[in-house]
Amino acid sequence: MNSLNHDQLLALYRQMQVIRQCEEALAKSHQRALIPGACHLYIGQEAVAAGVCAHLRDDDVVFSTHRGHGHALAKGVPPRQLVAEVFGRATGCSRGRGGSMHLFAPEFGMMGTSGIVGPCIIQGTGAGYSFKLMKTDRVSVVFFGDGAANNGAFHEALNMASIWKLPVLFVCENNHYATEVAFTYACGSPTVAQRAGGYGMPGVQVDGNDVLAVHAAADEAVQRARTGGGPTLIECLTYRIRPHCEGMQDFGYRTREEVEQWKARCPIAGFRQSLLSSGGATEAELASIDAEVKELITDAVQFAEASPWPDPATAAEHVFAEA
Numbered sequence: 001m002n003s004l005n006h007d008q009l010l011a012l013y014r015q016m017q018v019i020r021q022c023e024e025a026l027a028k029s030h031q032r033a034l035i036p037g038a039c040h041l042y043i044g045q046e047a048v049a050a051g052v053c054a055h056l057r058d059d060d061v062v063f064s065t066h067r068g069h070g071h072a073l074a075k076g077v078p079p080r081q082l083v084a085e086v087f088g089r090a091t092g093c094s095r096g097r098g099g100s101m102h103l104f105a106p107e108f109g110m111m112g113t114s115g116i117v118g119p120c121i122i123q124g125t126g127a128g129y130s131f132k133l134m135k136t137d138r139v140s141v142v143f144f145g146d147g148a149a150n151n152g153a154f155h156e157a158l159n160m161a162s163i164w165k166l167p168v169l170f171v172c173e174n175n176h177y178a179t180e181v182a183f184t185y186a187c188g189s190p191t192v193a194q195r196a197g198g199y200g201m202p203g204v205q206v207d208g209n210d211v212l213a214v215h216a217a218a219d220e221a222v223q224r225a226r227t228g229g230g231p232t233l234i235e236c237l238t239y240r241i242r243p244h245c246e247g248m249q250d251f252g253y254r255t256r257e258e259v260e261q262w263k264a265r266c267p268i269a270g271f272r273q274s275l276l277s278s279g280g281a282t283e284a285e286l287a288s289i290d291a292e293v294k295e296l297i298t299d300a301v302q303f304a305e306a307s308p309w310p311d312p313a314t315a316a317e318h319v320f321a322e323a
């Protein structure tokens, strides 16, 4: 079905399941009031994080947005640390100081999610600049939404990355809405990818619900970045299945029928089906992954719930880097 070997195919499937099951557990946890603050889930978009991050090394970096749990998991943050952080606990990857929208785990190359839409595009470009100055072959990946693509940060970052040929992947997850505003209403251009030409860099649009399509596009872009060829803009067409943020109303701006149509294009169910029909994996192999991931996520939630809150006396610690 493609050039990936059996282990790589199963790894992609497993990565998407880890994200999906973790997000579903977080949706339930939000209903149990275990999550302080806003919680933006990534359900439906798993193929993007899995397909891109499969190419990254431990010393590559990822910059993300308010919808960043999937990016953190795909970059290697363990589910226990992720869930504990979203719960605000001392055992979280940022020791409970960041929560869902500001979680950082630089030891895994996860350089942060952010509640401010747009600036991560510039920060990720800055990381690419530092990698170039240090003469490394490390790569910086920025994930952002279609809404963020209309922020001035997008223009500044892509132009600079292009003129200096920085090793950056700009991955736009076009899930068709910025909160409740449709992309078709908010954007004068029908695609984000075609803007790449205006900056002098390659731009490609892929089916963001097809993990193999994302994987192939990211493969080429990562190789280009590592070998001095400069940045790439990848637009992944996808859809968020949950409301913009847990607890928000969902049907003032889109219809139930539209959501159902996209649910039927689930990236995980689709990949599962194609693995089975092509002989890429057996039902027993996939069922075993499903069960193993279920255990992993159940353990992560139990671990997080049993974890202590950060000690108020330590509030000023771990906030600024030591000089």
Ligand SMILES: Cc1ncc(C[n+]2csc(CCOP(=O)(O)OP(=O)(O)O)c2C)c(N)n1
Binding pocket: 066, 067, 115, 116, 117, 118, 144, 145, 146, 147, 148, 149, 175, 177, 178, 179, 244
């Ligand atoms: C600078 C800035 N402007 C506005 C907001 C309010 N806001 C939060 S999420 C969001 C929509 C972002 O849409 P998009 O970038 O497409 O990401 P998605 O939520 O679809 O993943 C907006 C406008 C913000 N957080 N920061």
